[in-house]
Amino acid sequence: MSRSTRRSILKAGLAAGLLPMMPLALRPAFAGQTYAPQVGEWTAYDLQTTITLAKNGPSQVWLPVPSVQTEWQRSVGDSFTGNAAQAEIVTDPASGAKMLHARFDAGTDSPTLTLTSRVETRGRVTDWSKTARVSEDPAVLQAALTGSSHKPLDGIVAEKAAQITKGAVTDREKVAAVYAWIVANCHRDMDVAGCGSGDIQATLTTAGLGGKCADLNGLFVGLVRASGVPARDVYGVRVAPSAFGYKQLGANSPTVTGAQHCRAEVWLSGLGWVAMDPADVLKVMRAETETWIKNPADPLVAPVNAALQGNWEGNWVAFNTASDLALPGRDGETLPFLMYPQGLTPQGKLDELDAKSFAYEMTATAV
Incomplete structure (x- = not known):
């Protein structure tokens, strides 16, 4: 990767980090309204x-x-x-x-x-302008910095993380750079079964940067961890339509058998756990319209790209953040994640x- 390319990715990431604070009137609108999750009622x-x-x-x-x-x-x-x-x-x-x-x-x-x-x-919103004293169990943060069977933090993962975050100083800058790189370089592969395997090494190599949410948000988490910032996947299922008209960002039927979706979180000083979901940005780009949108600045995508770095809608239920899970009563094999029966x-x-x-x-x- 050239120095100019790295600089462009970092600038894009830093800009994305500021987008959640843009006035709503300046964000592109879709279906007559802006994609802007709010906390709201339970x-x-x-x-x-x-x-x-x-x-x-x-x-x-x-x-x-x-x-x-x-x-x-x-x-x-x-x-x-x-x-x-x-x-x-x-x-x-x-x-x-x-x-x-x-x-x-x-x-x-x-x-x-x-x-x-x-x-x-309910919805989840990050106020980037405010900081507070927040703490977390050191063991939880250490786990969010540790590799797993499907998220090795050495080899190509470490090399790619170093390339992406070169020049970034703060944790927030590193996270913004990785998020922007995922959106700019990865894609949703419609042929991948379910949410994908979550094997981030394969996503970087044999899968050609394509996959579903467990692959794409998993890669985001792995690259952030390899950059020294705590991060974790959150595995769950969509339970209701998006309030903003995006069919790909919600469950559009009471039957949610195939609506599993994993999101991501990063730990930032002064903010605590912060919502992230670059995989859903890529889902909107690939599947919201019949035409594959490849520019994240497209008016349909831009507000989603901005909002999903720090916010998400409350139309999704989280199961857990576990990886390499041993099922009781089942010897030997562990699960990379538990999101399906x-x-x-x-x-x-x-x-x-x-x-x-x-x-x-x-x-x-x-x-």
Whole structure:
């Protein structure tokens, strides 16, 4: 990468960091309004997951349970019904991620399980002009600086992070540079299944900078971590339409079986955890219209590009921030992330990306 290219990326990133503070009247509008998430009032949703397994011997399932309690999300309660021999909500001691773990006996007729979680959400907004004394558990911040199986922080990841952030001094400048680089250089690959594997080394090499949210926001998180700034993925599911008319930025049906989406956060001094979502910018560019928009300054994209660095809508429920998760009752293999139902039968692991054959359905209802 040339010095002029690095300088252009850094300038673009710093400019993007200022965009959330631009007067609303100066931002491009879409469908008669500007994309500008607000905190607003709390909205409650019942998020329900129902699984119905084939009668094929002793089986286990693990369903993600919303585990995040913050100023933008709070859990009201969880309940479950079905004919499992054993079922309980368990918490991963390392990450705090919660899941419903159930076992079905071999002779169970039509194994079924329904999990209902009532969650309240609201918009999340960063006021970049204000700072305060904020603190976090040092162990949490250290985890947000550490590599994982799908996010190695050495090799090509470290090299790319150094190139992108060259000349950046503060953490905020580094984050802005990485965010701008992702939007300018990566793309949403419509052929990738689900949310992608989250293998950021592959995204940088064999995947040609393409992928879905777990790949793209995962790459953002990895590059930020490799730059020395705490960052983490937040795995969840969309539960309602966007309030601003963007079909790609919300769930457009009460059935949300395929609406999983991961977002990202960075830790900035004086601000705490700050919302980030460059993958959704790339989703709007690739899929909001029939024509692939390749310029982030396009009037349709620009307000989203600005807003999703620091803000997001409350039409999404977070499950957890866990990586390399060990499922109770399942030996050996760990999950890079828990965002989809998981299942295990005598025939092997069920395909979480094939909801019909699994089979499961997820719905979200505003209460």
